[in-house]
Amino acid sequence: MTHASMLRWLICPDDGGSLTFVNGLLMCNGCGRAFEVDDNIVRILPRQLMEPSSDSELQKLREQKTRDEQASWYDMLIGLKLVELFEMPIYRKLLGTRCYDVALEIGCGTGRVTVELVKRVKHLFALDLSYASLELCRKRLKRSFGNDGWLLLHGDANSLPIRDESCDLVFSAQAIEHVPGKHLQCEVFYEVARVLKPSSPFVFSIYHWSWLMKLFSKREGYHKGGIYFYRWNAEELKQALSKHFEVEYIRPCAGYILIVRALKRANGNKAAMGG
Numbered sequence: 001m002t003h004a005s006m007l008r009w010l011i012c013p014d015d016g017g018s019l020t021f022v023n024g025l026l027m028c029n030g031c032g033r034a035f036e037v038d039d040n041i042v043r044i045l046p047r048q049l050m051e052p053s054s055d056s057e058l059q060k061l062r063e064q065k066t067r068d069e070q071a072s073w074y075d076m077l078i079g080l081k082l083v084e085l086f087e088m089p090i091y092r093k094l095l096g097t098r099c100y101d102v103a104l105e106i107g108c109g110t111g112r113v114t115v116e117l118v119k120r121v122k123h124l125f126a127l128d129l130s131y132a133s134l135e136l137c138r139k140r141l142k143r144s145f146g147n148d149g150w151l152l153l154h155g156d157a158n159s160l161p162i163r164d165e166s167c168d169l170v171f172s173a174q175a176i177e178h179v180p181g182k183h184l185q186c187e188v189f190y191e192v193a194r195v196l197k198p199s200s201p202f203v204f205s206i207y208h209w210s211w212l213m214k215l216f217s218k219r220e221g222y223h224k225g226g227i228y229f230y231r232w233n234a235e236e237l238k239q240a241l242s243k244h245f246e247v248e249y250i251r252p253c254a255g256y257i258l259i260v261r262a263l264k265r266a267n268g269n270k271a272a273m274g275g
């Protein structure tokens, strides 16, 4: 049984309509669309991804397919294990020891960092495009934490199905760089600002255009399986965040990622809407 009380924070990803839970389905009071709730996973992808028409939508579906195929061995990647040695202590430090009431993780994958978040959060939403990854994440969370206090969302970072200003924390590890194009990645930052309460933290990592990557990789391109990426430098990232956030911490990690803690400005979204 889903942690039913958490459903009240969800909205329709298509029109932002409120949702009502009827006979095991979440029904949108705006457009009437029904979303399945399947054993702690809500299937809440935006309609555009069910009927893709643009290049970026097709690219997201390409990534979804590859992530589904890679889910069973993703956690064993040696490079990931190496970076993890450096990144985990920084995430722990930036998250601190406080207990957050409502939090969202974007691009949780198989739950590598979700297990750390769930310990610190009363109501944790973890969202990903890949259903196969979410199934593994669900297994992991159930084994260690039981069924309550967390809910997985099969959704898209560009259409977060979460009410405005409801989160005390948004977290993301190595996911936003895969949203196709810098412009759509900036739109994810806007979505994050929308769902965060004023002055609340956004802690995340994102690919870094570091000296090491300049030697061995490209700034923008595709991994095997057609997974898009863009590598940021610290200055341009600070600039992109500055509309909605006050950046408190931004540091390179392992020559691979930038790790950031930023607070949503008290008037973050309103200022952005006004230009």
Ligand SMILES: C[S@@+](CC[C@H](N)C(=O)[O-])C[C@H]1O[C@@H](n2cnc3c(N)ncnc32)[C@H](O)[C@@H]1O
Binding pocket: 060, 063, 064, 067, 106, 107, 108, 109, 110, 111, 112, 113, 127, 128, 129, 130, 133, 155, 156, 157, 158, 172, 173, 174, 175, 176, 178, 179
């Ligand atoms: C490199 S994995 C990182 C997974 C996990 N955060 C970790 O650190 O192990 C990137 C994840 O982002 C997800 N992702 C990519 N684009 C997304 C989008 N538009 N919306 C939601 N999730 C997305 C992928 O499905 C994948 O699980």
Ligand SMILES: [Zn+2]
Binding pocket: 012, 013, 014, 015, 016, 017, 028, 029, 030, 031, 032, 033
């Ligand atoms: Zn709707």
